[in-house]
Amino acid sequence: MTSPKSGTRAKAAKAPAKVSAEAPARTPGAAKVGKPAKSAKVAASRRATEPAKAPRTVKAPKSVKVPEGESHLALVRRARRINRELAEVYPYAHPELDFRNPFELLVATVLSAQTTDLRVNQTTPALFAAYPTPEDMAAAVPEEMEELIRPTGFFRAKTKSLLGLSAALRDDFGGEVPDRLEDLVKLPGVGRKTANVVLGNAYGVPGITVDTHFGRLVRRWKWTDEEDPVKVEAVVADIFPKSEWTMLSHRVIFHGRRICHSRKPACGACPIAPLCPSYGEGETDPEKARKLLKYEMGGRPGQRLSPPPDFPGKPAPALGAA
Numbered sequence: 001m002t003s004p005k006s007g008t009r010a011k012a013a014k015a016p017a018k019v020s021a022e023a024p025a026r027t028p029g030a031a032k033v034g035k036p037a038k039s040a041k042v043a044a045s046r047r048a049t050e051p052a053k054a055p056r057t058v059k060a061p062k063s064v065k066v067p068e069g070e071s072h073l074a075l076v077r078r079a080r081r082i083n084r085e086l087a088e089v090y091p092y093a094h095p096e097l098d099f100r101n102p103f104e105l106l107v108a109t110v111l112s113a114q115t116t117d118l119r120v121n122q123t124t125p126a127l128f129a130a131y132p133t134p135e136d137m138a139a140a141v142p143e144e145m146e147e148l149i150r151p152t153g154f155f156r157a158k159t160k161s162l163l164g165l166s167a168a169l170r171d172d173f174g175g176e177v178p179d180r181l182e183d184l185v186k187l188p189g190v191g192r193k194t195a196n197v198v199l200g201n202a203y204g205v206p207g208i209t210v211d212t213h214f215g216r217l218v219r220r221w222k223w224t225d226e227e228d229p230v231k232v233e234a235v236v237a238d239i240f241p242k243s244e245w246t247m248l249s250h251r252v253i254f255h256g257r258r259i260c261h262s263r264k265p266a267c268g269a270c271p272i273a274p275l276c277p278s279y280g281e282g283e284t285d286p287e288k289a290r291k292l293l294k295y296e297m298g299g300r301p302g303q304r305l306s307p308p309p310d311f312p313g314k315p316a317p318a319l320g321a322a
């Protein structure tokens with residue numbers, strides 16, 4: 001999953017943190033945490049009837065700096081507050097690859113390298129129609145598979161990986177996707193990130209997905225300075241309980257795709273600005289920042305052609321659709 005959304009209906013679904021445009025500037029450690037969400041039923045009902053909205057407006061701190069001498073305990077508290085805030089903003093956070101079983105998720109995740117989840121989701125329906133099982137895929141004619149996955153880029157290398165991992169699943173795992181990290185990473189083209197995506201979302205085994213968004217955001221938040229994804233994963237694993245790992249990953253990636261973009265983070269429209277030492281790295285004017293928000297914000301379609309029922313935005317269009 002290379003990249004993903006705005007707290008859009010953050011406020012609509014429930015009242016997120018008690019931060020408003022009128023609130024006084026706060027230091028990171030002083031940010032309030034949102035009140036508990038209302039019942040899922042009520043929230044779902046609202047999501048179905050209310051239009052997408054921008055996240056609440058925040059009065060960003062005037063001089064939020066890297067907390068000097070922040071203790072590990074203070075960092076853990078601030079990081080967990082950010083996670084709670086993100087849970088308020090993105091209660092519908094989810095994996096943004098379409099899949100119906102572990103095999104499809106594994107294949108889609110391999111295909112997502114160097115492209116968007118949207119492009120993968122637009123490509124996989126034809127791929128899985130042609131090769132629904134590892135046995136079918138392992139027996140594919142390479143040139144035919146290359147044509148099917150060409151829209152995802154690097155299609156020759158990805159075809160090689162998919163043929164290799166399908167053969168390995170067929171020959172070594174009885175045609176099933178293993179549910180252990182040590183087995184998954186032995187498959188061709190499968191690294192820790194892909195393995196954690198499969199474990200967390202197909203098997204319910206907690207996993208931290210350190211993709212480009214996750215790494216960028218945790219460094220902006222000064223949870224770590226590490227660039228190596230494996231080291232980032234270890235640092236974050238030490239901050240959060242296992243039970244949070246999978247959803248934390250989705251929330252952070254959602255935030256990176258919708259608000260805290262790589263080149264132009266929308267700081268002036270960011271609901272966690274009071275907790276962020278990097279506030280000001282992007283646009284701080286609230287109006288200009290709101291225009292930078294992406295995806296379900298303003299009715300934009302999401303990445304999935306088949307999103308979860310509670311997704312407040314529109315499904316993504318099929319390949320070639322207007």
Ligand code: SF4
Pocket residue numbers: 220259260261265266267268270271272273276277278279280281282
């Ligand atoms: S958008 Fe700005 S304030 Fe929000 S998390 Fe990113 S850098 Fe921090």
